Amino acid sequence: MSLTADDVTQIAHLARLGIDKQDIDSYTKDLSGILDLMTQMSELNTDNVDPMAHPMDQAQRLRTDSISEHNNRDKFMSIAPQAEAGLYLVPKVIE
Template sequence: MSLSSADVQSIAHLARLSIEDQDIPEYARNLSDILNFVEQLGKVDTKGVDPMAHPLDMAQRLRVDEVSESDQRELFQSIAPATEAGLYLVPRVIE
């Protein structure tokens, strides 16, 4: 697997990462190396093997439905880049 510059750009877009143009070839090379390295998995016979998502065979625990959190807006927004009237501000969302 060898990624082109265009591949790198489209992955970076999907991940919302700005990448400097001059860095693209190096990313392409590094990412291709990594993908080539992991591609050895393709040769492994995994027929009938269940995918393993968690190290432990446990089921989800359930929480009792009760309100346990109180308003901490002031604290949480004290570390926010931009707020107004209790809202987080972002460049205009167009729908």
């Protein structure tokens, strides 16, 4: 199976991932090759097999709803590219 340059552009858009125009062809070639590898999976019948997500088939563990973390807002925000008064700053979204 092979992908087109348009497919790759669309996938990159879904991932919000900037790809330089001159690199699109090489990604298209690489991803098509990887997809060929993936198609080997269809050789095997898996009709009655349950998908496996955790090696021990362990379900998500729940915890009691109690406070376990301190408020570290200032520390966490100190490493933001742009923050002010407890808010993360981004380009204007609504005019």
